[in-house]
Amino acid sequence: MTGEEVGLWIQGASVVVAVGASVVALVVGGVDRRAAERNAERDREAARRLAENERREAAQHARRMLDFEALLRLAENQRRGGSSDAETRSELGAEAAVLTAMIGPERLPRLSQALNPESEAELRDFMDAPGTVEWQKRAAEAHLALLQITREIREAS
16 A cells, blocks of 8 residues: 555545544534523423412512501501490491401401401392492492402412
């Protein structure tokens, strides 16, 4: 074999080794890319779960703060012990009934039963009754809306 033939064999072997190295690099690159995509998807899912947990916790905290403010007002209302003035007594009772409805029977079962014994269906029937005066209809409608929004807040948290 001449030096020229040896050189051609070396060049051919170099080309084969280079092509093989390129193929190996492509395969390793593809495997790495798929692994990176799986890792990125796991990271996105973990971030989504974390964000959802934080949103849920924030909603629960907001609900607790809303209940806390209402309970604070209700506690102050109840600690007054009533009044000898009929108008003041009526105002205190109305405020207590609304706050109790907002807080709900889960937290205030006895007070809810005492101040708001009506179901939503009974409130609707009361609104439609012929002898119900307009201010009572408005109060019942506001009470129903309060119950609905309170339910929505609880469902969201």
